[in-house]
Amino acid sequence: xxxxxxxxxxxxxxxxxxxxxxxxxxxxxxxxxxxxxxxxxxxxxxxxxxxxxxxxxxxxxxxxxxxxxxxxxxxxxxxxxxxxxxxxxxxxxxxxxxxxxxxxxxxxxxxxxxxxxxxxxxxxxxxxxxxxxxxxxxxxxxxxxxxxxxxxxxxxxxxxxxxxxxxxxxxxxxxxxxxxxxxxxxxxxxxxxxxxxxxxxxxxxxxxxxxxxxxxxxxxxx
Numbered sequence: 397x398x399x400x401x402x403x404x405x406x407x408x409x410x411x412x413x414x415x416x417x418x419x420x421x422x423x424x425x426x427x428x429x430x431x432x433x434x435x436x437x438x439x440x441x442x443x444x445x446x447x448x449x450x451x452x453x454x455x456x457x458x459x460x461x462x463x464x465x466x467x468x469x470x471x472x473x474x475x476x477x478x479x480x481x482x483x484x485x486x487x488x489x490x491x492x493x494x495x496x497x498x499x500x501x502x503x504x505x506x507x508x509x510x511x512x513x514x515x516x517x518x519x520x521x522x523x524x525x526x527x528x529x530x531x532x533x534x535x536x537x538x539x540x541x542x543x544x545x546x547x548x549x550x551x552x553x554x555x556x557x558x559x560x561x562x563x564x565x566x567x568x569x570x571x572x573x574x575x576x577x578x579x580x581x582x583x584x585x586x587x588x589x590x591x592x593x594x595x596x597x598x599x600x601x602x603x604x605x606x607x608x609x610x611x612x613x614x615x616x617x618x
Contacts (some may be wrong), residue, residue: 502560502603509561513600513608516556519549520598556600564599564610566592575599577609581616589617 523545531539553563564575571578571590576599584593592612599610 468531492590503605506602506607509559509600509602509607510554512552516549516552517597519545519552523549561602561607562601563604564601565595566599566610566612567595571612571614575601575606575609576612576614578614579611581614583617584615587615589615590614591615 434521523542525537526542526545531542533539556562566576567591571592576592577595582593587593591614592610593615594613595610596613597611600607
């Protein structure tokens with residue numbers, strides 16, 4: 397170190413006598429300057445390393461956030477799908493319940509209607525059993541009774557119709573297994589096979605649904 401100081405003083409003496417004097421009086425100045433330069437370089441290296449580390453940390457944090465975002469988006473999609481399915485199921489249940497309520501209102505009286513049909517059948521048979529040739533003014537009691545039976549039958553059919561109960565009198569119509577019950581099959585000249593030739597018992601439908609099928613005889617091929 398002393399040799400370096402002497403060389404520097406020798407080089408600077410002709411031009412800078414004051415600086416040479418200063419170096420002579422303080423031989424450590426050059427070493428201090430050298431240390432400060434080295435310290436500055438080390439500081440720059442530390443800052444550069446710190447910046448690189450910060451960039452690495454930032455990149456790692458961004459990658460982690462991206463992965464978390466993708467995971468959360470998948471969870472959101474799954475929850476949304478489950479929510480939509482739950483809404484659809486709830487709507488289906490609501491519609492089925494509403495349909496059951498409506499059907500209960502429409503068909504809740506079908507047991508009562510079936511019982512009334514037996515009464516209507518008896519009334520119809522009673523009306524048909526009256527000899528038509530005996531219905532005349534000479535038999536006022538029989539005539540009044542017959543007219544009363546007819547009026548009662550007409551009125552009960554009006555009540556049935558009001559509540560959605562309609563007669564099935566399919567004479568001459570095509571046989572329909574959903575509305576008719578075949579008691580027998582018989583060949584009949586001049587009649588198309590598959591048509592109804594005889595109605596043994598009138599059928600009824602309640603709001604379009606067969607409540608009691610008509611009992612019929614069906615024409616078959618000869």
